[in-house]
Amino acid sequence: MSLFRALVGAARSARHAPRLAAGLVPDDDVLLDAPDERLAPALVAAALGDPEPAAKLLATARDAAEWEDRDRYVVRLATFAQHRDDWLLQWLSGSPEDSDALLVTTQLAVRRAWGSPARAELLRDIEPLVRGVAETAPHDPVPWRLALDHARGAQAGPAVFESLWEQAVRRSPRHYGCHVAALKYLSAQGHGSRRAAFDFAERAADDAAPDSLVRALPVHAAHEAL
The missing domain is CATH 1.25.40 (Serine Threonine Protein Phosphatase 5, Tetratricopeptide repeat)
Known part of the structure; x- marks a missing residue:
């Protein structure tokens, strides 16, 4: 990367940095990519083959219009299903038209395709x-x-x-x-x-x-x- 590009990127970032920093927690208090108190039980249940908590989690976020959380939950659940999808298959088997089950399945399909040379x-x-x-x-x-x-x-x-x-x-x-x-x-x-x-x-x-x-x-x- 050229020095010019680095300086431009830094200048643009600095322009917005003060307002972004307001209200943020200290770096030492941040645990990256940690499941929150709602997602963690759903992941544990999925590991045990139970899709119900995941279904309730996504439905609750949808009904409350918590779109950022819902988006994050979909990505995390699909990532988990990439390594263990029995709970997702069970969810689809029981509710093949469930929009949330189909959403996680589609996120998983995109994720799998993305990792292929024939993406x-x-x-x-x-x-x-x-x-x-x-x-x-x-x-x-x-x-x-x-x-x-x-x-x-x-x-x-x-x-x-x-x-x-x-x-x-x-x-x-x-x-x-x-x-x-x-x-x-x-x-x-x-x-x-x-x-x-x-x-x-x-x-x-x-x-x-x-x-x-x-x-x-x-x-x-x-x-x-x-």
């Missing part, structure tokens, strides 16, 4: 699954975050991305997960450029509420540019 081809194969889960979610932005991730990996064009982004923000204009997915698509590592990613991140941060996670998007953009 784009495999992701295109599961596009009907991704679309189906998203289109049955009238208020939930999480399936649309997944659709944005899928579009990036499947090398979908800008028109597809813009359509998905419109649907995502219609459901939750300030959902951080959707913003990160869009940022990655627009980045130089995705299908855009450093300029497109930084412009998107800074506009979103400037429009976000003071306590919104979207305020951190320019920092995320700087990290993506490294």
Whole structure:
């Protein structure tokens, strides 16, 4: 990475750093990627083959419109299912039309395809699954975050991305997960450029509420540019 790029990234991050730091806990108090008090019991139950706590967890987050938590729970449950999926198969067997079971299954399918050398081809194969889960979610932005991730990996064009982004923000204009997915698509590592990613991140941060996670998007953009 050139010195110029490093300085630009640092300058852009510094612009937003003071307002991001307000209210944050000290670094020593942070345990990265630790399950919270609601997710941990669901993971323990899943390890024992019981999907019910996971189902209740996702339903509760959906009903309360806790979209950031719900998004994180879907990702963590799918990650767990990648190594042990008996509980998820049991959930699907008992409730094959359950939207949350299908959402976790779709997240898992995208995750598995992403790790393959034939990623784009495999992701295109599961596009009907991704679309189906998203289109049955009238208020939930999480399936649309997944659709944005899928579009990036499947090398979908800008028109597809813009359509998905419109649907995502219609459901939750300030959902951080959707913003990160869009940022990655627009980045130089995705299908855009450093300029497109930084412009998107800074506009979103400037429009976000003071306590919104979207305020951190320019920092995320700087990290993506490294």
